[in-house]
Amino acid sequence: MSTLSIGLLYGGATLAVMFSGMPIAFALGAVAVVFMAVFMPAAALDTVTQNVYEEMASITLLSIPLFILKGAAIGRSRAGQDLYSAIHAWMYQIPGGLGIANVFACAVFAAMAGSSPATCSAIGSAGIPEMRKRGYSGSFAAGIIAAGGTLGILLPPSVTMILFAVAAEQSLGRLFLAGIGPGLLLVGLFTVYAVYRYRREYAAAKAAYDRAGTPHAILKREQLTMVERFSTLPRVLPFVILLTGVMVALYGGYATPSETAGLGGILALILIALIYRVWTPTDLGPILTATLREATMLMMIIGMSLLYSYVMSYLHLSQAAAQAIVALGLGKWLLLAAILLMVVVLGFFLPPVSIILMTAPIILPPLKAAGFDLVWFGVVMTIVMEMGLIHPPVGLNIFVIKNIAPDIPLKDVIYGTLPYVLLMALAVVILCFLPGIATWLPDLIMGTRS
Numbered sequence: 226m227s228t229l230s231i232g233l234l235y236g237g238a239t240l241a242v243m244f245s246g247m248p249i250a251f252a253l254g255a256v257a258v259v260f261m262a263v264f265m266p267a268a269a270l271d272t273v274t275q276n277v278y279e280e281m282a283s284i285t286l287l288s289i290p291l292f293i294l295k296g297a298a299i300g301r302s303r304a305g306q307d308l309y310s311a312i313h314a315w316m317y318q319i320p321g322g323l324g325i326a327n328v329f330a331c332a333v334f335a336a337m338a339g340s341s342p343a344t345c346s347a348i349g350s351a352g353i354p355e356m357r358k359r360g361y362s363g364s365f366a367a368g369i370i371a372a373g374g375t376l377g378i379l380l381p382p383s384v385t386m387i388l389f390a391v392a393a394e395q396s397l398g399r400l401f402l403a404g405i406g407p408g409l410l411l412v413g414l415f416t417v418y419a420v421y422r423y424r425r426e427y428a429a430a431k432a433a434y435d436r437a438g439t440p441h442a443i444l445k446r447e448q449l450t451m452v453e454r455f456s457t458l459p460r461v462l463p464f465v466i467l468l469t470g471v472m473v474a475l476y477g478g479y480a481t482p483s484e485t486a487g488l489g490g491i492l493a494l495i496l497i498a499l500i501y502r503v504w505t506p507t508d509l510g511p512i513l514t515a516t517l518r519e520a521t522m523l524m525m526i527i528g529m530s531l532l533y534s535y536v537m538s539y540l541h542l543s544q545a546a547a548q549a550i551v552a553l554g555l556g557k558w559l560l561l562a563a564i565l566l567m568v569v570v571l572g573f574f575l576p577p578v579s580i581i582l583m584t585a586p587i588i589l590p591p592l593k594a595a596g597f598d599l600v601w602f603g604v605v606m607t608i609v610m611e612m613g614l615i616h617p618p619v620g621l622n623i624f625v626i627k628n629i630a631p632d633i634p635l636k637d638v639i640y641g642t643l644p645y646v647l648l649m650a651l652a653v654v655i656l657c658f659l660p661g662i663a664t665w666l667p668d669l670i671m672g673t674r675s
Contacts, residue, residue: 243575251529253579289384290523313355326352367637399671
């Protein structure tokens with residue numbers, strides 16, 4: 226059987242098993258094992274556990290459950306709500322300040338937790354009710370939290386970045402640094418849109434009031450004293466100091482990513498114990514359970530995805546696909562556009578973890594041959610995968626928002642997220658014209674690569 230026939234069969238079998246409803250990890254593992262049994266030597270089946278273990282026995286991957294522990298400790302305490310309250314207290318007088326506060330709170334929380342769903346849940350549980358109480362529409366409130374939550378896979382420490390570093394054999398520290406500039410770019414774009422959307426909703430409410438005397442909560446102005454503003458800081462500052470300390474330890478070369486993740490997890494547990502009195506077994510149980518559940522799920526997906534990629538490589542499917550892409554003779558930017566379009570389509574059905582591990586063997590060789598910086602591409606690919614988190618049919622963040630705000634119709638949630646999908650696409654275009662936004666910081670701190 227030709228490589229093309231095996232490749233088509235491999236892809237078709239994968240789609241069929243995934244659409245059957247089987248969990249992603251087991252779907253990928255099942256397809257890989259079946260094709261090993263049929264197309265590889267019989268002895269290959271004896272090495273399944275060895276292959277999975279060797280692929281997962283990476284010191285870089287060790288940081289994933291540790292960062293998840295840090296995120297769970299912060300996300301399941303009141304840290305997210307206190308962070309949002311503090312930022313809101315200082316920004317509420319700016320037009321659209323409540324929406325901007327949500328964007329900033331999502332960005333800071335994402336940098337502490339490294340998880341998109343955790344960011345949506347922690348900030349949205351406080352931010353969405355506050356926005357709606359003050360007259361913001363449900364679609365505006367839901368959309369800005371869903372979009373802000375996507376920063377969790379771009380700003381360090383990002384689990385997605387860790388996996389890309391492993392798959393592309395790139396420096397994790399350089400990737401983390403490369404995500405900061407584009408992350409701030411997205412924060413800026415989201416902030417500008419928040420102001421624009423607020424002005425529209427305010428103008429509509431003002432017109433209704435002038436025309437018919439209809440009162441609207443968005444027209445009311447609140448006032449906070451300086452004492453009230455400063456009172457919000459004591460609980461937030463320790464976590465900001467923790468974030469700063471973790472970044473200094475990682476980028477200053479004082480600790481490896483795994484050591485930094487371990488230190489961050491321990492310090493986060495200490496902080497929630499001191500500040501929120503979360504220290505009894507009853508309090509810590511949900512945190513540890515959530516950490517084990519999410520870390521086990523991710524590590525299973527990683528292990529089976531790497532086994533899936535190993536089978537692709539052994540059967541020369543990934544090499545043949547990469548050669549076929551090169552043979553198309555596409556120009557440099559057309560090649561990039563085609564690959565990113567493929568990532569967008571995969572984002573309709575798959576989470577970022579699976580997309581990276583399944584496509585890396587195929588798309589990275591042609592991109593490297595075309596002269597693209599893989600660190601820069603990792604950032605661009607992450608932004609494109611962020612889009613998949615807020616557009617249907619999968620749109621993980623959409624369903625997180627629907628869970629914490631069940632009274633907002635699903636169509637309103639989706640409508641609220643669509644402008645942010647376009648803003649992310651704009652950010653990708655900007656990065657193509659100005660790649661230095663992603664590369665200048667790692668080059669400045671870690672030196673220019675030869």
